[in-house]
Amino acid sequence: MSHSPLLQLEHFTFSFEEDEKPVINDLSFQINEGESVLLMGASGSGKSTLALCLNGLYPEAVEGISSGDLYFRGININEFKKGELNQQIGIVFQDPESQFCMIKVEDELAFTLENLSIPRKEMVEKIDHVLDLIGMKPYKQSKIHELSGGQKQKIALAAVLLMEPKLLILDEPTANLDPVSSLEFIELIGELQAKSSMSIVVIEHQADDWVTLIDRVLVLDQEGQLTLDGNPSDVFQTHAEQFKQEGLFLPQDFSGHQSPKQQPSPIASTHPCMTINHLSFTRKNKTILDELTFKIYPGKLMAIVGQNGAGKSTLLQLMARLLKPKHGSITFEGLPLHEWNEPKLRQRTGFVFQNPEHQFITDTVYDEIAFGLRLNNESEEKVKTVVQQLLNTFHLSEQQWRNPFSLSGGQKRRLSVATMLDETPDLLLFDEPTFGQDAYTTQELMNMIMNLKQKGTAIVFVTHDINLVDQYADRVMVLNEGKIAHDGIPERLWQDEDLLKEARLRKPYRLERNEVESIGLIH
Numbered sequence: 001m002s003h004s005p006l007l008q009l010e011h012f013t014f015s016f017e018e019d020e021k022p023v024i025n026d027l028s029f030q031i032n033e034g035e036s037v038l039l040m041g042a043s044g045s046g047k048s049t050l051a052l053c054l055n056g057l058y059p060e061a062v063e064g065i066s067s068g069d070l071y072f073r074g075i076n077i078n079e080f081k082k083g084e085l086n087q088q089i090g091i092v093f094q095d096p097e098s099q100f101c102m103i104k105v106e107d108e109l110a111f112t113l114e115n116l117s118i119p120r121k122e123m124v125e126k127i128d129h130v131l132d133l134i135g136m137k138p139y140k141q142s143k144i145h146e147l148s149g150g151q152k153q154k155i156a157l158a159a160v161l162l163m164e165p166k167l168l169i170l171d172e173p174t175a176n177l178d179p180v181s182s183l184e185f186i187e188l189i190g191e192l193q194a195k196s197s198m199s200i201v202v203i204e205h206q207a208d209d210w211v212t213l214i215d216r217v218l219v220l221d222q223e224g225q226l227t228l229d230g231n232p233s234d235v236f237q238t239h240a241e242q243f244k245q246e247g248l249f250l251p252q253d254f255s256g257h258q259s260p261k262q263q264p265s266p267i268a269s270t271h272p273c274m275t276i277n278h279l280s281f282t283r284k285n286k287t288i289l290d291e292l293t294f295k296i297y298p299g300k301l302m303a304i305v306g307q308n309g310a311g312k313s314t315l316l317q318l319m320a321r322l323l324k325p326k327h328g329s330i331t332f333e334g335l336p337l338h339e340w341n342e343p344k345l346r347q348r349t350g351f352v353f354q355n356p357e358h359q360f361i362t363d364t365v366y367d368e369i370a371f372g373l374r375l376n377n378e379s380e381e382k383v384k385t386v387v388q389q390l391l392n393t394f395h396l397s398e399q400q401w402r403n404p405f406s407l408s409g410g411q412k413r414r415l416s417v418a419t420m421l422d423e424t425p426d427l428l429l430f431d432e433p434t435f436g437q438d439a440y441t442t443q444e445l446m447n448m449i450m451n452l453k454q455k456g457t458a459i460v461f462v463t464h465d466i467n468l469v470d471q472y473a474d475r476v477m478v479l480n481e482g483k484i485a486h487d488g489i490p491e492r493l494w495q496d497e498d499l500l501k502e503a504r505l506r507k508p509y510r511l512e513r514n515e516v517e518s519i520g521l522i523h
């Protein structure tokens, strides 16, 4: 790694509005050529905003206000032509969907190369190479909107890699990837960096798997100021207390203690609230779900896991009646799901989408939470009380009059969950409930969910976070090749090495760590 600066910030400050407090606050630091930097900070601390400032999209794209200076290879970024800098500094966004312009995978990648004026002949080769690199070659002709969340994330990375950037910014790049793909992704970034001397900035809440690849950790505080800057052992060991006080996940190699595990409660002690019988679903003659039969019980938490594209979101959408089964039946509280009257069903069930934006229907955070209550004809007084309570719990009070689409990734996720919690429903379905949260907000979210569980709500969540499953689930279902490959307590799944491998899962960290220790890799 050379020590010549690639990017340099001098008292850089940014705000969205003239009279608002800055989101990025007086930052002075540099990123060197070839350096790998982990950027951390609580949800809403300004990480994504900083990323967009670094590649020159902000302040212009949002008419924000900035002061101080930002240099790329010694040249002030104001001197670059529009669009010039974002070829050198590529970002893979938190929400990959926002990044696409074309319908098909191949066209999307060709579009990137056209913008770089690459001759047509070379395009095919470059596209094949990059798809191979990320294991997505079979999807070259696929339509992007028909890909699963994790598959979209990989295409977003491919498009940025084609630009061969000098700095690659990855904004929570693995949150949508299954546990094995996530590890492979990190290895891939490591290999690419070794070959190209590209610098990397990774924004990530749970950094465990990145630690070995990272030279340096930067931590932003709630005021958007740089509060820690050092090598990983300096930040995670010497300053562990301060780091934790910011509400952040300390990588488990440094934390030394294991998360307390909730005892799974026995299943089938009561009547099921939902019964799924021989459920099948196909898309364009492709079987996605094949003859699934299972039951959901009140007051229990079931996690659904499986590799990218396994059909987890599809199953959840069927259970929420957003899709119609091709074969088989779903019964909710004794009545076939399709016979339920819509308002009643929405009152008694809640569904949180994988992408929170798919859920937003009003112009303010306040109205978004109030929407369900108003639909139930609650008085404005009651609406106000409940909304204020939820705003407080989810740390969204400051943002209550903002447009939901302008929130940070983590704030959007919290809002999408809050809108489902205005009452105590019988069944809650979550697609990645804790996606994009820091340690503190993850804990708060899970406390809310466990509270509802205690009151008897049946909880079903889809997740790639194995540690979350280990810690909270009474039961875990593995979807693999359209079938239920496991349905039982998490502990039993962790013992099934063959299935873990086949379904691209990993063991929770506490077990992986024990194994590494027992063969003497950690001292």
Ligand SMILES: Nc1ncnc2c1ncn2[C@@H]1O[C@H](COP(=O)(O)OP(=O)(O)OP(=O)(O)O)[C@@H](O)[C@H]1O
Pocket (backbone or CB within 6 Å): 016, 023, 041, 042, 043, 044, 045, 046, 047, 048, 049, 050, 062, 399, 406, 407, 408, 409, 410, 411, 436
């Ligand atoms: N377009 C916008 N207008 C006004 N405020 C905004 C806008 N975009 C983001 N913000 C606010 O700026 C702050 C920083 O947001 P940012 O997305 O940078 O946070 P983050 O650290 O990436 O958070 P997370 O971990 O939740 O993704 C948040 O409080 C957010 O609500």
Ligand SMILES: Nc1ncnc2c1ncn2[C@@H]1O[C@H](COP(=O)(O)OP(=O)(O)OP(=O)(O)O)[C@@H](O)[C@H]1O
Pocket (backbone or CB within 6 Å): 145, 146, 147, 148, 149, 150, 151, 176, 178, 283, 288, 306, 307, 308, 309, 310, 311, 312, 313, 314, 315
């Ligand atoms: N609208 C659609 N049209 C056609 N195929 C689709 C559509 N949506 C998803 N698929 C395909 O259905 C399969 C299952 O997708 P689903 O989103 O349910 O997977 P998943 O297990 O939730 O994946 P991930 O973990 O990546 O989010 C995938 O192969 C995907 O490509």
